[in-house]
Amino acid sequence: MYHEKGPTLRELAQQALSSTDRGYDLLAPKFDYTPFRTPDVLLERAAELVRERGGATARGLDLCCGTGAGLRAFRPLCTEAIVGIDRSEGMLAVARERLADAPGTARVELVRGDALETPFESGSFGLVTCFGAFGHILVEDEPRFVREVTRLLAPGGRFVFITGERPPAWAPELWVAKGFNAVMRVRNALLKPEFIMYYLTFLLPGARWLCEANGLEVEVISGAFPKPFARAKLVIAQKPATRRPL
Numbered sequence: 453m454y455h456e457k458g459p460t461l462r463e464l465a466q467q468a469l470s471s472t473d474r475g476y477d478l479l480a481p482k483f484d485y486t487p488f489r490t491p492d493v494l495l496e497r498a499a500e501l502v503r504e505r506g507g508a509t510a511r512g513l514d515l516c517c518g519t520g521a522g523l524r525a526f527r528p529l530c531t532e533a534i535v536g537i538d539r540s541e542g543m544l545a546v547a548r549e550r551l552a553d554a555p556g557t558a559r560v561e562l563v564r565g566d567a568l569e570t571p572f573e574s575g576s577f578g579l580v581t582c583f584g585a586f587g588h589i590l591v592e593d594e595p596r597f598v599r600e601v602t603r604l605l606a607p608g609g610r611f612v613f614i615t616g617e618r619p620p621a622w623a624p625e626l627w628v629a630k631g632f633n634a635v636m637r638v639r640n641a642l643l644k645p646e647f648i649m650y651y652l653t654f655l656l657p658g659a660r661w662l663c664e665a666n667g668l669e670v671e672v673i674s675g676a677f678p679k680p681f682a683r684a685k686l687v688i689a690q691k692p693a694t695r696r697p698l
């Protein structure tokens with residue numbers, strides 16, 4: 453599971469003991485060798501499916517962009533600019549390097565900031581993506597997060613993400629995730645600043661309800677990804693295009 457160029461368990465523990473932002477600053481140089489980076493096979497397939505549905509656009513935004521995995525895959529769908537926002541300067545520095553040879557011609561902009569409260573104008577993106585980062589958004593912040601995404605989308609724009617359903621009660625991964633979450637709750641109760649990272653968040657059907665509650669039209673695509681990701685689902689939530697006045 454772990455790459456030889458990836459972090460040691462000791463380094464991972466040090467990162468988890470710091471804070472979300474400092475932890476990612478420390479992890480950044482080795483992040484692409486961890487299983488936490490969203491694999492290209494998922495992102496490329498997601499981009500293909502979005503393109504097939506007419507999702508190419510002028511301006512795209514990747515929330516919690518990390519080292520730029522999503523930006524690389526979705527840049528060819530954008531004609532003008534693709535923007536990545538992340539709270540970790542260390543992750544953005546690696547993204548800056550790694551995106552130098554990314555396919556596509558859209559301008560790449562990297563911004564340090566919070567996905568829950570972005571500095572961008574309303575309606576300025578035809579595409580908003582977020583991959584591998586929902587664990588960093590507290591469940592109580594999810595409504596605020598989806599409201600912010602909806603605000604950023606232009607009429608007809610799409611919010612694209614990958615999620616799944618809650619594993620069944622007998623599945624070992626459910627209990628591993630619950631155990632991890634329990635440890636993080638104790639860590640965050642005892643140590644400040646917090647390291648926000650919880651599994652089993654922004655799952656279906658809850659993520660769908662939140663998008664629909666904000667007026668987005670949701671398509672959930674099953675069977676889009678190969679093994680071992682066959683249970684992952686691609687969600688495309690589209691803001692209705694404004695009707696032209698009669």
Ligand SMILES: C[S@@+](CC[C@H](N)C(=O)[O-])C[C@H]1O[C@@H](n2cnc3c(N)ncnc32)[C@H](O)[C@@H]1O
Nearest residue numbers: 476489490516518538539540566567583584588
């Ligand atoms: C697991 S990495 C995923 C990176 C990338 N999206 C990928 O799929 O490989 C999570 C990223 O989210 C960033 N992050 C966490 N909370 C954030 C927030 N509230 N706003 C912006 N970035 C955030 C972290 O700094 C980190 O770079």
